[in-house]
Amino acid sequence: MTKVKNLTKILGTEYPIIGGPMAWTSMADLVSEISNAGALGVLGVGFAPTEIVEQQIKLTQEKTSRPFAINVTISEFAADNLKRITEIARKYRIEFIYADNFAGLNQELTQKWFETWHQAGIKVIAKVATAKEAIVADQCGAEVIVAKGHEGGGHMTQVGTMALVPAVVDVVKQAAVVASGGIADGRGYAAARILGAAGIEMGTVFLAAIEDGIHPNVKQAVIRAQAEDLVMTGYSTQAPCWQIKNELSKKILAIERELPQAAAAEKIEQLASGSLKIASETGDVEQKGAVMPGQVVSLVTKERAVKEIVDSVYQSGCALLNDAAQIR
Numbered sequence: 001m002t003k004v005k006n007l008t009k010i011l012g013t014e015y016p017i018i019g020g021p022m023a024w025t026s027m028a029d030l031v032s033e034i035s036n037a038g039a040l041g042v043l044g045v046g047f048a049p050t051e052i053v054e055q056q057i058k059l060t061q062e063k064t065s066r067p068f069a070i071n072v073t074i075s076e077f078a079a080d081n082l083k084r085i086t087e088i089a090r091k092y093r094i095e096f097i098y099a100d101n102f103a104g105l106n107q108e109l110t111q112k113w114f115e116t117w118h119q120a121g122i123k124v125i126a127k128v129a130t131a132k133e134a135i136v137a138d139q140c141g142a143e144v145i146v147a148k149g150h151e152g153g154g155h156m157t158q159v160g161t162m163a164l165v166p167a168v169v170d171v172v173k174q175a176a177v178v179a180s181g182g183i184a185d186g187r188g189y190a191a192a193r194i195l196g197a198a199g200i201e202m203g204t205v206f207l208a209a210i211e212d213g214i215h216p217n218v219k220q221a222v223i224r225a226q227a228e229d230l231v232m233t234g235y236s237t238q239a240p241c242w243q244i245k246n247e248l249s250k251k252i253l254a255i256e257r258e259l260p261q262a263a264a265a266e267k268i269e270q271l272a273s274g275s276l277k278i279a280s281e282t283g284d285v286e287q288k289g290a291v292m293p294g295q296v297v298s299l300v301t302k303e304r305a306v307k308e309i310v311d312s313v314y315q316s317g318c319a320l321l322n323d324a325a326q327i328r
Helices: 007-012 028-036 052-064 076-091 108-119 131-139 161-171 185-194 204-208 218-225 247-258 261-272 275-282 295-299 308-326
Strands: 017-018 040-045 068-074 096-100 123-128 144-148 176-180 199-202 230-233 242-243
Touching: 007 144, 007 176, 017 028, 017 308, 028 040, 028 052, 028 068, 028 230, 028 308, 052 068, 052 076, 052 218, 068 076, 076 108, 096 108, 096 144, 108 131, 108 218, 123 131, 131 144, 131 161, 144 161, 161 176, 161 185, 176 185, 176 261, 185 199, 199 204, 199 308, 204 218, 204 295, 230 247, 242 247, 242 261, 242 308, 247 261
Parallel strands: 017 199, 040 068, 068 096, 096 123, 123 144, 144 176, 176 199
Antiparallel strands: 230 242
16 A cells, blocks of 8 residues: 555645535535635536536636536546536636546546646546546546445445445555545544545535535435435446435336336436436425435434534544544
């Protein structure tokens, strides 16, 4: 295992914490608050229309002078979107691109885009789900690698955070490794650091942030939910997600039980299209909207200010690490 990198130095933040990008949730209000609180906010607008992406960047820049990132998905099927987001990032001098992927990292494609971003003066944060992907991201020059475990919200990975993070730490030679999935408090922060990570990423806990701008019904759904209230949907699409049980999830699961994979995938993509936006903007969390926290949702029990969340996670995490150091 190589020496743990200083994540705050790489990110230009006070705390080694990243706010994970969440579609139609990680918008200007939340992202700027996360950055102002001393962490790194990430705009989750990688597939939104250009006018929305630019609007959210401008609003974020008005609300914070601190660094933030914008997300995009690396895929051979998303070449036009990669070009579009890259041009927008150049135009607005974004410091970081957060590169997500749902089908593994192709070495040639990853190298191409990482080099493109670096030539534009943009640092790269790459999310991975396996140690194999981490090797590719590291070899291609990512400054930060986010290792997301099975517990994490949104699109689901296979390996749990406890197993994934040390495996990634062991193979990464250059980048700073960040633990993601199942982290919402100081205990998660301390565990991640002990596993060898340079910092953490959190998403679910910010779904109940006072400043996140999403519909109150979504916040209350998250606050009420326990881990056992989540179901895996969209397995047939090869990009399954955790989702709070509702009428939409029941329909999706019924389709996956009754139809062959290809037919199910096509029907589910039509049925679930825009479901996150529906929940976030209209508050429909029962019929057509989707709420996608991770398994750590059980620990999110009330609305809190972003700064309180960030400060408490870091400070209590450091206290736990200090306490652990005294145990013999």
